[in-house]
Amino acid sequence: MEVSVAPILVQSIAQKDAKSVVPQQYIQPPEHRPIKPANETANDHKIPMIDLAGDRNSNLLRDEIARACTDWGAFHVINHGVPIVLLDEIKKVGSFFFENLPMAERLRYACDSNSPASEGYGSRMLVATDDAVLDWRDYFDHHTFPVSRRLPSRWPHSPSNYREVVEEYSKQMKLLAQKILGLISTSLGLPSSFIEDAMGELFQNITISYYPSCPQPELTLGLQSHSDMGFITLLIQDNVAGLQASKDDEWVTVEPLSHAILVILGDQTEIITNGMYKSCQHRAITNANKPRLSVATFHDPAKTTTVTPAFKPHRLIPNSSARRQLTPMFWSEEVINKDRRGSLFVCLDGSIIAMASSLSPSDHLTSVSLPSDPGDHVVPIHIVTNASQLPPEFLKPSPDKKLVVGFDCEGVDLCRNGTLCVMQLAFPDAIYLVDAIEGGKTLVEACKPALESSYITKVIHDCKRDSEALYFQFNIKLNNVFDTQIAYTLIEEQEGGTKVPDDYISFVGLLADPRYYGISYVEKQEVRVLLRQDPNFWKYRPLSELMVRAATDDVRFLLCIYNKMVVKMNEKSLWYLAVRGALYCRCFCITDNDYADWPPLPLIPETLVTDNNAPEEEVLSVVDVPPGKMGVVIGRKGASILAVKESCNAEIFIGGDKGPPDKVFVIGPVKQVRKAEAILRGRMLEIF
Ligand code: OGA
Ligand code: NI
Numbered sequence: 001m002e003v004s005v006a007p008i009l010v011q012s013i014a015q016k017d018a019k020s021v022v023p024q025q026y027i028q029p030p031e032h033r034p035i036k037p038a039n040e041t042a043n044d045h046k047i048p049m050i051d052l053a054g055d056r057n058s059n060l061l062r063d064e065i066a067r068a069c070t071d072w073g074a075f076h077v078i079n080h081g082v083p084i085v086l087l088d089e090i091k092k093v094g095s096f097f098f099e100n101l102p103m104a105e106r107l108r109y110a111c112d113s114n115s116p117a118s119e120g121y122g123s124r125m126l127v128a129t130d131d132a133v134l135d136w137r138d139y140f141d142h143h144t145f146p147v148s149r150r151l152p153s154r155w156p157h158s159p160s161n162y163r164e165v166v167e168e169y170s171k172q173m174k175l176l177a178q179k180i181l182g183l184i185s186t187s188l189g190l191p192s193s194f195i196e197d198a199m200g201e202l203f204q205n206i207t208i209s210y211y212p213s214c215p216q217p218e219l220t221l222g223l224q225s226h227s228d229m230g231f232i233t234l235l236i237q238d239n240v241a242g243l244q245a246s247k248d249d250e251w252v253t254v255e256p257l258s259h260a261i262l263v264i265l266g267d268q269t270e271i272i273t274n275g276m277y278k279s280c281q282h283r284a285i286t287n288a289n290k291p292r293l294s295v296a297t298f299h300d301p302a303k304t305t306t307v308t309p310a311f312k313p314h315r316l317i318p319n320s321s322a323r324r325q326l327t328p329m330f331w332s333e334e335v336i337n338k339d340r341r342g343s344l345f346v347c348l349d350g351s352i353i354a355m356a357s358s359l360s361p362s363d364h365l366t367s368v369s370l371p372s373d374p375g376d377h378v379v380p381i382h383i384v385t386n387a388s389q390l391p392p393e394f395l396k397p398s399p400d401k402k403l404v405v406g407f408d409c410e411g412v413d414l415c416r417n418g419t420l421c422v423m424q425l426a427f428p429d430a431i432y433l434v435d436a437i438e439g440g441k442t443l444v445e446a447c448k449p450a451l452e453s454s455y456i457t458k459v460i461h462d463c464k465r466d467s468e469a470l471y472f473q474f475n476i477k478l479n480n481v482f483d484t485q486i487a488y489t490l491i492e493e494q495e496g497g498t499k500v501p502d503d504y505i506s507f508v509g510l511l512a513d514p515r516y517y518g519i520s521y522v523e524k525q526e527v528r529v530l531l532r533q534d535p536n537f538w539k540y541r542p543l544s545e546l547m548v549r550a551a552t553d554d555v556r557f558l559l560c561i562y563n564k565m566v567v568k569m570n571e572k573s574l575w576y577l578a579v580r581g582a583l584y585c586r587c588f589c590i591t592d593n594d595y596a597d598w599p600p601l602p603l604i605p606e607t608l609v610t611d612n613n614a615p616e617e618e619v620l621s622v623v624d625v626p627p628g629k630m631g632v633v634i635g636r637k638g639a640s641i642l643a644v645k646e647s648c649n650a651e652i653f654i655g656g657d658k659g660p661p662d663k664v665f666v667i668g669p670v671k672q673v674r675k676a677e678a679i680l681r682g683r684m685l686e687i688f
Pocket of ligand 1: 295
């Protein structure tokens with residue numbers, strides 16, 4: 001358990017070292033130090049001002065928005081509909097917190113300085129590396145939407161109306177953000193709800209920033225140059241100037257206007273418009289005379305939302321120095337490590353792109369929409385590093401509380417000698433990503449009773465390798481699985497289809513099948529490519545957005561698919577499914593005692609026997625292959641094995657390079673298995 005330490009606050013340094021010099025960590029390298037802008041007052045150096053009054057000509061308004069978004073990525077709005085008194089109120093309660101509360105009282109609200117972007121009072125939004133230059137700023141960050149993230153009890157209690165003001169402000173900002181996103185959408189010729197729909201559930205944070213006066217403003221920055229990561233930021237400031245926006249490679253000071261609200265486009269807007277509208281690069285400078293206060297309200301998508309361009313690029317985005325060009329592959333890692341500072345990758349070829357904003361490796365990472373019947377609903381994703389974070393009914397399985405969970409494993413080589421990294425569990429109301437790296441053996445072992453229990457059905461797509469990894473790495477005998485790959489084949493057969501050897505449905509294929517899901521699942525491909533480039537992909541910590549998204553997507557559909565499959569299957573198919581699932585789980589897990597310590601295979605249900613419709617008993621047989629002869633048994637491109645499969649209606653598996661060497665596994669009805677064994681043995685005799 002990491003000890004959380006009180007953050008170092010600029011305000012306490014500023015008070016202690018008044019009229020002297022700033023500590024070394026706050027001194028910017030010469031190229032970043034603020035120099036006076038050349039053209040302060042020229043008109044082309046003023047942030048555009050847009051009047052949102054209801055009686056305005058909508059074409060004109062759209063044109064103004066389009067121009068401001070293209071040229072600046074930022075603009076002021078007036079007649080925005082937010083009560084001016086509310087703008088004053090929030091600045092007032094904010095400044096009361098920073099200027100009237102004693103430090104000891106303020107520190108009661110300190111954010112967790114070990115965790116990036118945690119809510120509360122702090123000074124470093126990012127967990128910066130030790131050599132990073134620090135910002136001359138303190139802040140209070142509030143998580144305001146979705147309401148499930150909102151914990152007003154953690155917000156300041158004085159002045160007494162503080163929380164009430166923040167709540168009202170949050171509501172008003174959300175309304176304004178929606179209005180502006182609508183205008184931005186229509187200014188592009190898109191339906192007005194376009195960006196809001198793409199955003200999905202709106203995540204809103206309100207950050208009140210306090211910039212103490214600084215003895216050496218020429219050496220420091222209140223906030224380093226960055227673009228915001230979400231869709232739009234709505235910002236107000238007091239009457240002290242300090243915010244600057246970048247325009248044509250020059251810094252332009254944003255005039256403090258007490259009734260106007262500054263709209264700043266974030267990276268997601270740049271992505272969705274494919275670079276037509278740009279996210280605005282901005283920073284805050286400090287001054288020696290007066291503290292400065294601002295309130296920034298960020299509107300972001302959920303972390304698992306993928307935001308893609310609404311249209312193909314029709315112009316290339318210049319690769320200016322402020323933006324690095326990243327390969328799309330790694331951008332999410334960039335983002336997660338940088339929070340709002342992350343400079344954005346640029347997608348020049350119109351291919352892939354990006355996704356959500358913000359970060360924070362908290363256990364309540366984010367939520368995801370869960371497909372279910374009827375209607376979709378949204379559930380949280382928990383990252384589990386300690387067993388206590390898992391539901392008790394899972395940890396202690398009982399016949400009174402039977403459960404069905406979606407299940408999957410990720411790792412470096414999911415086999416005997418690999419490393420299991422994440423185990424995903426999908427419950428109807430939450431997704432748990434069990435972190436086998438951080439939580440270690442203790443955590444995985446805490447899941448053993450559940451994974452071995454017959455009271456908990458594990459719905460999984462292809463259980464063989466996961467089972468092997470669990471067995472050899474943790475001595476867990478995965479039991480009572482509902483393998484959707486096997487179920488698919490059985491349903492096909494039940495519905496009169498003929499079985500083709502080796503014709504297993506992939507997970508992507510299953511999702512694409514309209515009878516089960518009917519969606520195309522592109523992400524998986526992206527992760528496959530990454531895994532090929534770096535087999536350690538699943539080992540890195542903290543888990544990146546991409547990892548969380550990919551891990552979640554592998555399980556979140558399973559319960560819905562399960563529900564659709566179960567109703568299609570007759571009793572006989574269900575029995576086959578149970579037996580084959582059990583045999584597949586054992587298949588690469590060879591033991592010396594012929595699986596004596598494994599849970600027994602399911603019995604044939606009475607009803608099937610009496611119906612005179614008894615299914616044939618199925619078995620697993622392990623055939624030893626003389627060392628070095630496996631290649632011959634398999635034949636060129638697997639031709640020999642395929643020939644065996646064709647002549648005896650049994651499943652045949654080999655462990656491959658990472659699995660059990662010199663063994664062939666045969667699963668099927670007893671007679672067929674014996675036949676396959678005989679053919680295989682015959683082949684081997686021929687070889688010698
Ligand atoms: C921010 C930001 C500017 C300011 O918090 O992302 O850009 O003036 N703030 O406080
Ligand atoms: Ni910003």
